[in-house]
Amino acid sequence: MSRPVIHYFPIRGRAEVLRLAIVAGGDDFDVVDVNYQEQKSDREKYPFGQCPRLVDGDLNIVQSNTIARYLARKYKLQGKDETEMVAVDEIMEGVESLRVKYVNLIYNDKLEEAAKDLYWKTYFDKTTSEGRNGGAHMVYLANFLAKNGGKHTVGAGLTIADLCLWEILDLHLRIFEDAIKKEYPELVVFHDHIASQPGIKEYLASPKRLAAPNANTLG
Amino acid sequence: MKLALAAVKQDFEFEQVEYSTMKAHPDQYPFGQCPRLVDGDIDLVQSNAILRYLARHYKLYGKDEKEMGLVDMIMEGVESLRVKYLALVYQEKLADAAMDQHWSTHCDPNNSEQRNGGAHLVFFSRLLQRNAAGAGKVFVGAGLTMADLCVFDIVDLHNRIFPDKMKEVYPELLAFHDHVAALPGIKEYLASPKRVAAVNGNNLG
Numbered sequence: 001m002s003r004p005v006i007h008y009f010p011i012r013g014r015a016e017v018l019r020l021a022i023v024a025g026g027d028d029f030d031v032v033d034v035n036y037q038e039q040k041s042d043r044e045k046y047p048f049g050q051c052p053r054l055v056d057g058d059l060n061i062v063q064s065n066t067i068a069r070y071l072a073r074k075y076k077l078q079g080k081d082e083t084e085m086v087a088v089d090e091i092m093e094g095v096e097s098l099r100v101k102y103v104n105l106i107y108n109d110k111l112e113e114a115a116k117d118l119y120w121k122t123y124f125d126k127t128t129s130e131g132r133n134g135g136a137h138m139v140y141l142a143n144f145l146a147k148n149g150g151k152h153t154v155g156a157g158l159t160i161a162d163l164c165l166w167e168i169l170d171l172h173l174r175i176f177e178d179a180i181k182k183e184y185p186e187l188v189v190f191h192d193h194i195a196s197q198p199g200i201k202e203y204l205a206s207p208k209r210l211a212a213p214n215a216n217t218l219g
Numbered sequence: 220m221k222l223a224l225a226a227v228k229q230d231f232e233f234e235q236v237e238y239s240t241m242k243a244h245p246d247q248y249p250f251g252q253c254p255r256l257v258d259g260d261i262d263l264v265q266s267n268a269i270l271r272y273l274a275r276h277y278k279l280y281g282k283d284e285k286e287m288g289l290v291d292m293i294m295e296g297v298e299s300l301r302v303k304y305l306a307l308v309y310q311e312k313l314a315d316a317a318m319d320q321h322w323s324t325h326c327d328p329n330n331s332e333q334r335n336g337g338a339h340l341v342f343f344s345r346l347l348q349r350n351a352a353g354a355g356k357v358f359v360g361a362g363l364t365m366a367d368l369c370v371f372d373i374v375d376l377h378n379r380i381f382p383d384k385m386k387e388v389y390p391e392l393l394a395f396h397d398h399v400a401a402l403p404g405i406k407e408y409l410a411s412p413k414r415v416a417a418v419n420g421n422n423l424g
Binding site for chain 1 (some may be wrong): 295
């Protein structure tokens with residue numbers, strides 16, 4: 001199998017799940033820091049003017065969730081049958097909804113206190129899950145894990161859904177650590193379990209695991 | 220979703236969702252949202268997960284890994300633009316200034332290298348032209364895929380609110396739109412009462 005190349009900014013951002021998928025699959029990746037001008041003007045390489053971009057053999061792929069699904073198929077992390085595949089997709093979409101809210105909190109609200117409080121209330125507080133939240137709420141994701149026995153979100157083994165949940169959880173643990181430990185202890189257990197999986201464990205300790213989650217040094 | 224089922228001539232049933240049920244039944248609505256599809260023992264929410272399930276089930280996902288990646292990529296691009304469209308309809312309520320801003324940022328080909336969150340109609344125009352095998356009729360390979368139905372839908376929505384500009388600036392997307400609209404199955408569906416009149420929840424657009 002060819003070694004994939006990730007073209008992205010030097011942050012975790014939307015490429016982190018992709019890095020996790022590759023190492024979880026027992027493979028390694030190369031990194032190229034994206035050239036912003038090229039990203040905006042080269043339509044062949046960047047059809048939507050955005051990164052991450054993955055080059056793997058003769059495949060050139062953009063759109064982080066497309067790349068995630070491609071890597072899931074490549075490394076057998078997509079679920080073993082139709083029932084599992086659709087559950088994986090559902091969870092990925094649910095994580096995406098929450099990610100959009102997170103990105104807004106970081107880049108638009110700049111992690112201001114009042115915004116953080118409202119954010120927790122709307123997207124994490126278990127008593128508000130029937131409110132209007134655009135389908136973004138950590139308890140929805142926690143429910144998938146609970147219904148499936150607590151170790152994995154889908155089926156009996158690791159899938160890309162686990163990695164997506166792990167990653168979004170990891171980002172939130174950095175800014176709401178005490179509250180999450182108190183409200184979602186089962187998710188903290190899940191986080192630790194996934195972090196110790198072969199491939200992932202080594203990656204997290206390596207210099208390839210970048211220090212900056214976001215481009216504006218917040219979070 | 221309905222377009223996909225129409226395209227493969229699969230009939231479907233429809234149930235109007237009860238908002239309070241949706242919010243209070245996480246077993247059926249794990250994210251408190253609809254649409255929800257029930258098909259045999261598949262019970263699914265998340266519109267794009269449903270579309271991918273239908274694409275696999277009805278062979279609208281491309282013929283190999285490369286085509287699958289392209290279908291996924293185009294679906295994501297449509298999703299980005301759909302989010303901007305929804306903001307225009309539900310938050311800005313199609314106010315004139317917002318309409319101008321939406322066209323300028325997400326539709327005007329002169330502005331496509333600006334910051335737009337990856338949401339711009341011209342990206343689809345280029346992707347259509349890039350697919351030589353499709354001859355302007357399909358986005359991926361030589362046959363219909365879910366990518367075509369997603370682009371059809373977002374072009375259709377924009378055509379309703381920017382009819383003159385679309386005609387002037389994106390004739391190739393409109394030609395594509397008309398080609399899809401005339402396909403067997405889809406043609407009948409679009410003329411049927413199952414094609415509901417209300418596009419959005421607030422009667423705009």
